[in-house]
Each structure stands twice: as C-alpha cells, then as structure tokens.
Amino acid sequence: MVQHPPTHLDASFAALSDATRRGVLEQLGRGDASITDLAEKFRMTLTGMKKHVGVLEQAGLVATEKVGRVRTCRLGGRRLEEETAWLEAYRQRWAARFDALDEVVEELNRKEQSDGRTQRK
C-alpha cells in the first residue's frame, strides 16, 4: 500500500476548487479587503462570502482580523509551495509517461516499416 503522510494538500486543493475562492485570492493579492468589499465585488451575500473566506482561512490561505465591526482579509502565510511541488512532480511523471508511449509507437512504426520491406523482398 502506498502511504500518504497527512498534508495540507487536501484542504488547500479543496479551497482552490471554487472560482469565487480563487477570485478572492486574486483580489487579496492586489490588496487587503473587508468581507463587505469582497461580497460586493463578487455580488454575493455577506453570509455566502463569510463561508468562502472561512474555507480559505481554514486552509491557511487567508488571514482575517476584526477591528470594530469590520473584518479585514489578507493573504495568509501559505505560499502553496507543497501544492506547486506536487503539480511539478506530476507534470514530470506525465511527460515521462507520454514520452515512453511515444517511443513504443515509434518502435512499432519502425518495426512495421522494416517488416514491410522484408515482405516486399
């Protein structure tokens, strides 16, 4: 059995699987914003936006701070390094796998051509 150590990957990939949440991260990359700002920008109820921000906060992608009645959101401490590393490793395996298939196909083509020549002789 392949062992998988517990990682943050489940939570962060799940957080990234929603277009609004990715949009919120893009927005916060441009500057901090209150939940109200975000709800307005994404034409969403405050409750809906709070839920999305909650998911991002749980995954460490957003940090929030409440001053008075305003909760301000900013990018969290996680740089998505592990996630990027996983994708990079996947892409390398993917390329290696498809290169190997290409070689098999080429080998078969060469064999077919050489068999064809043999038969024509």
Add this chain to the structure above:
Amino acid sequence: MVQHPPTHLDASFAALSDATRRGVLEQLGRGDASITDLAEKFRMTLTGMKKHVGVLEQAGLVATEKVGRVRTCRLGGRRLEEETAWLEAYRQRWAARFDALDEVVEELNRKEQSDGRTQRK
C-alpha cells in the same frame, strides 16, 4: 465584479483534494493499472476505487479502457498546465504582497530609529 470564465480548474482542484486520488495519479505515473490493482494497493473496496477513478476521469486526469472484464486506467490527456499557471501567478502575487509589507515594516523601523535619535538629541 471580477469575471471568471468557466475553466477546468474547479474539477481538477477538487479531484486533487483527496490523498487517495493523488496517490492513484502517482501510481499511474509509474505505469497503467486495473481498478482491481489500484483497489488492492490502496486497501480499498472496488466500489470505493471506482468512485475515485470516476472523479479523476471526469476531470480528464485519468482515462480508462475496458477490455473483457478488466478496466485499465492510465494518465489522462491533461497536463495540469492551467492549474500550474494559476499557482505560479498566485505565488508571484503572494511574494509581491509580502515584499510590499516588508517594505512598510522597514520604513516604520527606520522612522522609529530616526525619531529615537531626534528625541535623544
């Protein structure tokens, strides 16, 4: 409002948010495997593994082919290019954001030191 074109990102990030599914992709990067092989390797019921493979197939990350009674799984056509590009862009925004914060902190420190010197005079 920030517009988000429909992308594959929702489905692929959701597919990647499970350790078993990531494990299956890693396994298929090493070689094709039947659902039965995968179920065994991940100590899971056939039904459970079929569900996971279904999610990966829907996201275009796995392709399956049934020959006789055996369904063989291999890596799908998607190289996760869009996903990698999204993460890269995020990391750049993240770095820019935290660099900007660092500058503010340094500026405050400099100001504090210079104020300190002024007060000591």
